[in-house]
Structures are given as structure tokens and as C-alpha cells.
Amino acid sequence: MKPEGDFQQATYAVVARIPKGRVMTYGQIAALCGHPRAARVVGQIAHFGPEYLPWHRVVKKDGQLASGYSYGGKEAHRRSLETEGVVVIDDKIESIDKYIWWPAG
DNA sequence: CCGTTGACCCTTC
DNA sequence: AGAAGGGCCAACG
Numbered sequence: 001m002k003p004e005g006d007f008q009q010a011t012y013a014v015v016a017r018i019p020k021g022r023v024m025t026y027g028q029i030a031a032l033c034g035h036p037r038a039a040r041v042v043g044q045i046a047h048f049g050p051e052y053l054p055w056h057r058v059v060k061k062d063g064q065l066a067s068g069y070s071y072g073g074k075e076a077h078r079r080s081l082e083t084e085g086v087v088v089i090d091d092k093i094e095s096i097d098k099y100i101w102w103p104a105g
Numbered sequence: 106c107c108g109t110t111g112a113c114c115c116t117t118c
Numbered sequence: 119a120g121a122a123g124g125g126c127c128a129a130c131g
Contacts, residue, residue: 007128026113030127038127039113045129046112058112066112077112 007033011045014103018057021085022101023093025061032103056080063096 010033018024026039026046035041046055047070056077059065065088069077078088087094 005129030113035127037114037125040111040126041113041128043112044110048129049112055112060112061114068112070112 007035007038007041008045008049010034011042012049012053015046015049015053015055015058017103018054018101021099023057023059023063023081023086023096023099024101025059027061028100028102029058054080057084059093059096061096063093063099065091065093 011029014024014029014032026042027036029042030036030038033042042058043066046058046066047068049055051071055066055069055071065074065077065081071077074091078091081088081093086099093099
């Protein structure tokens with residue numbers, strides 16, 4: 001096997017573990033991968049990441065949706081979140097702090 | 106191997 | 119409260 005990057009695999013694993021109706025910030029995912037400052041890398045991986053992963057559950061720390069959501073734009077991003085019960089207003093998640101999920105609980 | 110890039114985060118004005 | 123700049127880290131050419 002040729003490890004193309006443990007960080008990528010770790011990111012995929014973390015994103016895949018985000019439960020329905022919850023969201024995570026890039027910083028958190030990066031931290032879980034072992035690099036709390038590598039939020040940018042998570043973004044890059046996310047853009048080229050597999051479509052079967054719930055990238056719509058990954059948002060900024062402010063709760064604002066991603067900038068270049070490749071799978072239908074912010075409109076699709078917002079609908080996906082609302083479908084899971086997340087309230088999105090003006091391309092931003094309302095009370096993001098309530099929807100933030102952490103693997104510890 | 107070195108340089109550039111990016112779906113970010115934090116501090117300061 | 120909003121806007122601007124710098125820093126950080128890994129993947130890609």
C-alpha cells in the first residue's frame with residue numbers, strides 16, 4: 001500500500017464519523033488529525049475529497065458555509081444541512097455552537 | 106527538491 | 119461591529 005497521506009485518510013475518517021444533524025469545523029477536524037493548525041489542509045482535501053463523504057457537515061468556525069462547495073454550490077450545501085435539521089440563515093448556520101459535534105460526546 | 110496554493114484561524118486596526 | 123493581514127501545514131507541479 002502507498003500511503004498518499006495519513007492526514008487525508010484521517011480527515012476522511014473524521015468526516016465520515018460526523019453524525020447526522022451535527023457539524024464540525026475545519027479546525028476541529030485538523031486537530032483530530034493531529035494538527036490543530038492545519039485547518040487549511042482540511043479545506044484542500046475537502047475540495048478534492050470523495051463525494052460519498054458528508055462534506056456538507058463541515059463548516060467554518062463561524063458557522064458560515066464553505067467558499068467553493070463543488071457539489072452544487074452553497075445552495076446545495078444549505079439544503080443538505082437543512083435536510084438534517086440544521087437551521088441555516090444567510091449561508092450561515094444559526095447557533096453553530098449548538099450543532100458543533102465532538103467525538104468525545 | 107523547492108515553490109506555490111488553499112472549502113482556514115487568529116490577532117489587530 | 120466589521121475589515122485587513124499574517125501564520126500555519128500538508129498536498130501538488
